[in-house]
Amino acid sequence: VGLGRSGLAAAKLCLEQGAKVHVTDSRTADQLGPDFAEIAPSVQATLGEHPEDIFTEASLIVLSPGVPPMPQLEAARKAGVAITGELELASRFCQGRIVAITGTNGKSTTTSLVGEMFAAAGRDVFVGGNLGAPLAEGVLAKHPGCAAGGYVVLEVSSFQLETVETFHAHIAVLLNLSEDHLDRYPDYDSYIAAKGRIFERQRIDDYAITNADPDQYRCRMVASESVAPLLTFRSEKSRGSGAWVADDSLCVRLPRGKHEWYPRKLLGLPGLHNSQNAMAALLISRLSGVSQDCCQTALADFRGLPHRMQLVGERNGVAFYNDSKATNVGAVVGSLTGFERPIVLIAGGTDKGGEYEPLREVVSNACRHVILIGAAADKIESALNGTVALHRAESMEKAVELGRFLAAPGDAVVLSPACSSFDMFRNYAHRGDTFAEAVQKLS
Ligand code: ADP
Secondary structure, three states, rough: OOOOOOHHHHHHHHHOOOOOEEEEEEOOOOHHHHHHHHHHHOOOOEEEEOOOHHOOOOOOEEEEEOOOOOOOHHHHOOOOOEEHOOOOOOOOOOOOEEEEEEEOOOHHHHHHHHHHHHHHHOEEEEEEEEEOOOOHHHHOOOOOHOHHHHOEEEEEOOHHHOOOOOOOOOEEEOOOOOOOOOOOOOHHHHHHHHHHHOOOOOOOOOEEEEEOOOOHHHHHHHHHOOOEEEEEEOOOOOOOOOEEEEEEEEEEEOOOOOOEEHHHHOOOOOHHHEEEEHHHHHHHHOOOOOOHHHHHHHHHHOOOOOOOOOEEEEOOOEEEEEEOOOOOHHHHHHHHOOOOOOOOEEOOOOOOOOOOOHHHHHHHHHEEEEEOOOOHHHHHHHHOOOOOEEOOOOHHHHHHHHHHHHHHOOEEEOOOOEEEEEOOOOHHHHEEEHHHHHHHHHH
C-alpha cells in the first residue's frame, strides 16, 4: 500500500521471495512513472482507489509509512490480516548488525556521520532507511552490509516504527523529542510511544543510547524501558560513562573505558545540536569498535547534508542559509540557537498541529525580522506577536527579495520553516532548491 521508493522496494522483495503481489496507490500509473512501470508486468495493480476487498483478502499487507489511517485497514485488521511495514519486512531478511537512529531531529545527520565513521574503518556498511535507500533495497541488492558480518545503519522514523514487530536493533538511539507530526498522532504521548518502539526487541547484550539533557527527560524515561545497558550524551560536563560536552571538547567514555577527548572544532557543522549528533555518532561507533582515529577522520571530513543550515550564497555581506529540512519547531530552535549572525528568518508552510510559542525565545534572541510564507502564516504570526517585526510574502522569490532588503551586511537570511512544505512545494528539497534558486537570481 503506497508506491513510493520504500513501497516499490518492498513489492520487489516480496516478488523475489515468491509472493503473489497486489499493489495499490492513490496515484495513477502515469503519475507513478518509470519505477512503477518496471514492476508493473510482475504484479497486479489497483491504482487511483483502494477497494476494501484487496485489503481483506490479502494474507499480508505491507503499508508505506506515509499512508494515513484508512477504514480499509481497519477492516483488514478485523478480518485477521497481518499488517507490517517495509522496515519490519526487510529486517527479516537482513543478517547485518543493525544500528537504528530515531528522534525528532538530527536523524539524517547522525546516520550519515556514523556511516562515514564505519566507512573510515573499512567496514561493510549499508546506510539508509528513512534516508536515501530503504533497507529492502539493500537486502535486494545483496549489499555486503546486509549480510552476516556486515553493518546496517538506519535512520528510522516514528511512522516506520509503528509497524515493527521482530525488528531488532543492536544499537538503538533516541536523539531527542519535541512536538512533531501532531496532524497524524492523536497527541504527543502517542508520538513518543511510537518512537519508543525502537527499543522493544533489544537484549541484554545490546546498547540503548539517548539524550540526558534536563529538557529531554522524556528521552531517558523512554530509553530506560530497554533491557539493554543505557548510555547517554549531554550538553554539559558529566561523570561516569557516556558522552558530554566539556568546554571545547566532546568527551566520550565507554563502560569500563578511559576518557577520550575529541576537539569540537574538528566538526565542521555549527551549533550545539550538531555536537549532540556527533556525541551520539561517537558513542555508536566506539561501541562498535571503530577506532578513535577513524572517528576523528570522519568528524573532520564530514561536511553535513544539503538543506540543513547550508550556505547557498552571499550578497553584499548578507549570507543566505537553506535549512529547509527544519520542518518542526524543535529543529528551528536547534538551528538558530547560538548562531553567530543576526538573522532574518523565513518560516511557514503546512501546519503539523503543534504549538509555535516555543519559538518566541529564540526568535527574540537571534532574529531581527521574520518573514512568513504559506498556510501556517496566521498561526505563526499570532504565536510570535510582540517578539520582532513580522512580515508576509506570497512566494519564496518574494520572501528572498524581502529578506535581502531587510538584512544588513553581516546578517544572515535563513530559511528554517518549522512546517512541512506541501502547501507550496513537492517536498522539503524542492522548497530548499527554490530558495537557493531565488538567491542565485538576486542581482
Ligand atoms: P531529521 O532527519 O531528524 O529530520 P536532520 O539531520 O535532517 O534531521 O536535520 C533536520 C533539521 O533539524 C535541520 O534543520 C537541523 O538544523 C536540525 N537539527 C539537526 N540535529 C538536531 C538536533 N540534534 N536537535 C535539534 N535540531 C537538530
